[in-house]
Amino acid sequence: MSSAPKEAGRPIRCMVAKVGLDGHDRGAHVISRAFRDAGFEVIYTGLHNTPSDIVRVAIQEDVDVLGISILSGAHMTLVPEVLEGLAERGAAEDTLVLVGGVIPSKDAAALKEQGVAEVFGPGTTLAETIAFVREHAPVQ
Amino acid sequence: MTSAMNLDELIEGVLAGEDRALARAMSTIENRTGQHRELIEGLYPHRGEARVIGVTGSPGVGKSTLVDRLATAYAADGLSVGVLAIDPQSPFSGGSILGDRVRFDRSSGEPDVFVRSVSTRGAPGGIATATSELTVVLEAAGMDRILIETVGAGQSEIDVVRVADSVAVVLQPETGDDVQMLKAGILETADVLVVNKADLPGVDQTITRLQEMLEIARHTPSEAAWEPPIVRTVAERDEGIDGLRDALHQHHEYLAEDSRLEERRRRRHRADLRRLAIASFERQLDREFNRPGGLVERIECVESGEQSPYHLVDELLANWIPESDD
């Protein structure tokens, strides 16, 4: 369904999480604000989330979209843990998982194979990201 | 399990306290999807014995940090805790950033703490109705404590916090804003006053001010036999949380006497009823106003001076046939 939040009768709910140990959340802030301005409801969780925290929060907040910002290079261990956690709790199908960060294309392909909907590299514009969310968010 | 969780499964899951069912039930209520009324009706009889605590105060005084520490302390005692973090919606685009989660870093690791961020998007009856209904979900899930955080800004936030049995109003040392906020009628809603950030200068002056304000309030006629205690905390360093718990506990004991708790809850349900009735009435009124051949078409009579608006209202009400609402 490619409806804008207004037409859907409710805003798209997005969680923006930052995993890994590096202390930068500027990217996550920027995307949160852009999502807000696009009319989405953004659950922002700050720095240093663990995969199991992310899964719990995503479940409790019943988000449509989970955006994971990752810079530390540990994406091939952390992201699959999140995907497994969501699947275990029966939420994999309902959650559009996006990954943002510097991810080599081979890894990006592997992550998409495992259930990530899209990987956004440093070159992606905010408008592209928002358009992707609008088009793919599993709004019931 | 996909989005197509049916109503019975949803209710069963909530009663069993399952996170995913709770979350889905809350979305159903927030989104006012078709099932929301049946859901509420299914959960209402199962509301348990939760103590509902409201936490309010100006932006940035440390409400979320405090709620996080309080929830963690309750969880450490084996209590289950539900948290509703109510954030004001950014009116510009309809979107919002719900950022209270950033502070819930300790409690979010506790298996018996369930946190939900809620934006104040338009629900019939307003955010207070939504809050009360989301509280019903947590009550039905058998939570021991329910914490409701909201920014203390205006009447609608006061209504939100009145869903609670006990209200903690949080301040920080010596800011002009806080005094204003108390003047705006928040002091009257406070069962416990918390001066957070007690590590900052000005704590003693702030407490003195508060005592003076309470003193003045005491001389105005009021049935209250309860005097809000003033608690100091440094939420960031986990200091004073026991004192806050004690104060909340004492307030609960106070409510437990002389059926005051029942009175509070009756007040909540009365307010719910009133808001729902108004919302329902408003919808029906709008329908009537848009109905071809309806009374509104006689608006010319008002314009020509043949009839007064009061007269038409009387007629409208005299012929009112209420519809059952969805």
Ligand SMILES: Nc1nc2c(ncn2[C@@H]2O[C@H](COP(=O)(O)OP(=O)(O)OP(=O)(O)O)[C@@H](O)[C@H]2O)c(=O)[nH]1
């Ligand atoms: N010095 C000091 N800072 C504190 C204390 N408690 C919280 N803070 C800081 O105050 C800031 C605001 O804290 P929050 O818990 O987000 O405050 P809030 O009232 O929930 O804020 P809003 O939800 O935005 O209204 C953060 O930077 C906290 O780290 C404290 O006891 N002392």
Ligand SMILES: [Mg+2]
């Ligand atoms: Mg807060």
